[in-house]
Each structure stands twice: as structure tokens, then as C-alpha cells.
Amino acid sequence: MRRILVLMLAATAVGGTLNVSGARAADKLRVVASIPDLKALTEAVGGTLVEVDSLARSTQNAHDLEARPSLMIKVRRADALILNGLDLDDWADVVAQGANNPKGDVHPAGNPHYTLDPGLAAQVTQNILEGLARIAPQNRAAFERNRQQFLARLEEAMGRWNKLLEPYKGAPVVVNHNMWLYFLTRFGLVQAGSIEERPGIPPTPSHLVKLVNHMKQERIKVIVVEPWGDLKTVQRVAQEAGAQAAVLASSVGALKGTDTYINWVDSNVKMLAQALR
Numbered sequence: 717m718r719r720i721l722v723l724m725l726a727a728t729a730v731g732g733t734l735n736v737s738g739a740r741a742a743d744k745l746r747v748v749a750s751i752p753d754l755k756a757l758t759e760a761v762g763g764t765l766v767e768v769d770s771l772a773r774s775t776q777n778a779h780d781l782e783a784r785p786s787l788m789i790k791v792r793r794a795d796a797l798i799l800n801g802l803d804l805d806d807w808a809d810v811v812a813q814g815a816n817n818p819k820g821d822v823h824p825a826g827n828p829h830y831t832l833d834p835g836l837a838a839q840v841t842q843n844i845l846e847g848l849a850r851i852a853p854q855n856r857a858a859f860e861r862n863r864q865q866f867l868a869r870l871e872e873a874m875g876r877w878n879k880l881l882e883p884y885k886g887a888p889v890v891v892n893h894n895m896w897l898y899f900l901t902r903f904g905l906v907q908a909g910s911i912e913e914r915p916g917i918p919p920t921p922s923h924l925v926k927l928v929n930h931m932k933q934e935r936i937k938v939i940v941v942e943p944w945g946d947l948k949t950v951q952r953v954a955q956e957a958g959a960q961a962a963v964l965a966s967s968v969g970a971l972k973g974t975d976t977y978i979n980w981v982d983s984n985v986k987m988l989a990q991a992l993r
């Protein structure tokens with residue numbers, strides 16, 4: 717099993733031993749991704765040459781996962797493990813190598829939610845391609861073809877998304893968990909606060925009072941929340957501030973009709989545009 721770290725800046729495969737035997741090389745590569753977004757992007761590159769499973773489920777908060785035996789079995793059977801890095805999927809490292817998992821502010825190494833930015837998908841899929849091609853060099857050309865086709869579809873969709881969100885450039889948006897920053901910034905929106913006081917740390921009453929005042933003052937109309945977020949608190953804040961809560965798909969597959977990377981971004985862009993209207 718080989719570990720492939722997809723992290724944009726440090727695009728390298730790390731450690732691990734290869735267990736693709738000659739007999740298996742002609743079969744599909746068995747790949748495990750830590751989160752559904754990386755599963756979707758790996759499928760875009762690997763096409764029919766890979767079989768990809770995700771350790772985190774779509775509706776789960778990836779920060780909250782634990783290294784369960786069922787996950788360890790999945791990883792043990794895999795030819796490659798695709799990792800996000802930046803501490804988002806430390807538990808997947810635990811699964812792979814039995815290290816320890818610290819708790820607290822869940823973004824100690826910086827905001828790890830870069831898969832939400834479709835503008836970074838070219839880099840992420842390039843890193844996935846390099847990782848897969850190291851394991852199955854005979855398939856490099858096919859991986860490259862798949863990736864180019866995916867990027868062409870993505871570019872076309874990007875045009876539509878930019879158009880849809882164009883009228884809301886500069887609009888301030890509040891989020892529940894600080895995971896939408898890459899997505900909002902890509903489309904020219906401004907993250908103007910969060911329900912969580914710090915990433916992974918629930919809000920104090922005084923934080924919420926300040927947030928409501930800020931939202932009223934700045935006329936902030938939308939709070940973006942994940943399906944796993946504390947909807948009750950988010951809705952209460954939205955109501956007090958005269959805003960609305962928009963539940964967006966925090967990862968590929970988290971809501972109906974978001975089963976591929978492009979469908980997923982598409983759904984989030986449309987729902988956000990609707991909420992901002």
C-alpha cells in the first residue's frame with residue numbers, strides 16, 4: 717500500500733511499500749481516499765482503471781472520524797491511500813500506521829478544505845495522477861486522457877458558475893465551520909464570520925451575540941452550514957439576524973444530486989446564488 721498525499725504545495729508521494737504484484741497489475745487498482753471529494757477526483761483521473769472507496773462518508777464531518785477496525789481493513793486491502801493532509805485526515809494516518817491523533821482547534825496547520833475550490837482541482841488531479849502513475853506506469857497515458865477530459869468539463873462548468881455568482885461579487889457570507897473559505901473566495905464572495913468560534917470549537921453565547929450584531933450591521937443575508945453542522949444554533953442566529961441558513965453539500969455526495977465532483981460544485985453554486993438572491 718502506497719500513501720499519496722494530495723496536498724497542493726507538497727505534491728509528493730510519501731513512504732509506504734508497493735504491493736501491486738505482477739498478477740494484479742492488469743486488474744483495477746484498489747484505491748482508498750480519506751474523504752469523498754478525493755474519491756471523486758481520483759475517479760475522474762482513474763476512470764475504469766481504478767476502484768475507489770472513501771473512508772469518510774459524505775455526510776460526516778471529516779474532522780470527527782476515528783480509526784476504526786473496519787477502516788483499517790479497507791486500507792490494508794488497498795494499493796494506494798489518497799490523503800488530504802493539513803491535519804484534516806490525521807485519523808487516516810492513524811489507520812495506516814498507528815500514530816496518535818491530537819484534538820483541539822481542528823485547523824492547526826491552516827485551512828485544509830482546499831477540495832472545495834474547483835479552481836484547485838487541476839492541481840489536485842495532477843497530484844493524484846502522479847501518484848497513480850507511479851503505481852501503474854503502464855496506465856499513465858489513460859490517466860492523462862481522463863484528466864484532460866475532466867478538466868475540459870470543469871472549465872465549461874466554471875464559466876457557468878462564474879456567471880451565476882457574478883452578481884453577488886463582494887457579498888458577505890457567514891459560515892458555520894470555516895470550510896467554505898476557498899469556495900467563497902474563488903467566486904469573489906467574502907467570508908464575514910463563523911458560528912464556530914474557532915474551527916471545531918463550539919460558540920460561546922457572547923460570540924453569538926457579537927456575530928448577530930455584526931450580521932445586522934453589515935446586512936449579511938446568508939449563513940452557509942454543512943449537513944452535519946448544528947442546524948438549531950445556525951437557524952436561531954439566522955432568525956435573530958434576519959438572515960437565512962443555506963445547507964450546502966460539504967463534500968461530494970453529501971446532498972442528493974452531488975455524486976460527482978462537478979455535480980457537487982454545481983449544486984452548491986446554484987443553492988448559494990438562490991440564497992443570495
Ligand SMILES: [Zn+2]
Pocket residue numbers: 779822823828829893894895915
Ligand atoms: Zn475544518
